[in-house]
Amino acid sequence: MARTLLVGADLWRSFQRERGVVSAVQGCSFKISAGENIAIMGPSGCGKTTLLNLIAGLDIPSSGQVEWPGLGSSDTLRPERIGVVFQSANLMPALTAVENVKLPILLGNGCEAHARALTALATFGVELLAPKLPEQLSGGQAERIAVARAIVTDPELIVADEPTGQLDQAGAAILVDRLLAWGRQTGSAIVVATHDERVAAKMNRIWRMRHGKFESMDERPACTGAG
Ligand SMILES: Nc1ncnc2c1ncn2[C@@H]1O[C@H](COP(=O)(O)OP(=O)(O)O)[C@@H](O)[C@H]1O
Numbered sequence: 001m002a003r004t005l006l007v008g009a010d011l012w013r014s015f016q017r018e019r020g021v022v023s024a025v026q027g028c029s030f031k032i033s034a035g036e037n038i039a040i041m042g043p044s045g046c047g048k049t050t051l052l053n054l055i056a057g058l059d060i061p062s063s064g065q066v067e068w069p070g071l072g073s074s075d076t077l078r079p080e081r082i083g084v085v086f087q088s089a090n091l092m093p094a095l096t097a098v099e100n101v102k103l104p105i106l107l108g109n110g111c112e113a114h115a116r117a118l119t120a121l122a123t124f125g126v127e128l129l130a131p132k133l134p135e136q137l138s139g140g141q142a143e144r145i146a147v148a149r150a151i152v153t154d155p156e157l158i159v160a161d162e163p164t165g166q167l168d169q170a171g172a173a174i175l176v177d178r179l180l181a182w183g184r185q186t187g188s189a190i191v192v193a194t195h196d197e198r199v200a201a202k203m204n205r206i207w208r209m210r211h212g213k214f215e216s217m218d219e220r221p222a223c224t225g226a227g
């Protein structure tokens with residue numbers, strides 16, 4: 001049995017808004033083990049980003065519990081154990097590509113940060129973009145750099161929010177194949193919110209959400225190879 005990294009138990013997350021309360025996540029329960037690949041799918045507004053934020057420990061559930069038995073407890077969660085790719089890449093505009101990727105290492109232990117950042121960029125084929133500023137990058141290039149930034153600390157879990165939204169079909173396939181290859185090599189788990197069925201088809205589990213709930217949580221044999 002693979003090591004359990006994370007357990008979510010009856011998670012709810014509600015937001016108070018002018019017109020009342022919105023429950024973005026409504027009673028989701030799940031387990032994520034080392035080495036798993038999971039796609040979270042569902043229409044816009046169904047709660048994918050809210051759920052990813054709970055998984056990554058960036059937000060606290062209104063009720064229910066997230067525990068990270070394989071990653072340390074919630075109050076000692078170290079950011080380098082979970083790599084996050086935010087929706088729309090979210091690069092720091094004043095920093096070059098390589099500086100953006102270096103940032104998480106510099107915040108921890110800075111040794112060899114530049115070389116490690118270049119290696120992470122090369123993993124996604126964008127090492128030549130190292131000196132560019134975000135404003136000089138296309139949306140798809142920024143997405144590749146955001147994924148490099150998420151893996152640079154060798155996390156055990158990657159949480160990626162629509163990481164291929166600005167890439168074309170071929171570009172999306174290459175990015176996801178490289179991310180999955182990295183996951184196989186390191187044994188890390190990968191959770192990706194996506195609208196792209198072709199991206200989801202590469203994962204070994206697909207969780208479909210609607211109105212904050214899981215509609216289905218399919219499991220199937222992991223796809224192998226780059227196809
Ligand atoms: N910080 C927030 N404040 C108020 N409402 C929010 C907030 N974040 C998300 N929501 C609402 O929660 C629902 C789910 O949003 P979200 O998780 O972003 O969905 P998705 O990522 O699937 O598009 C939406 O109705 C959204 O408007």
Ligand SMILES: [Mg+2]
Pocket residue numbers: 048049050087161
């Ligand atoms: Mg979203």
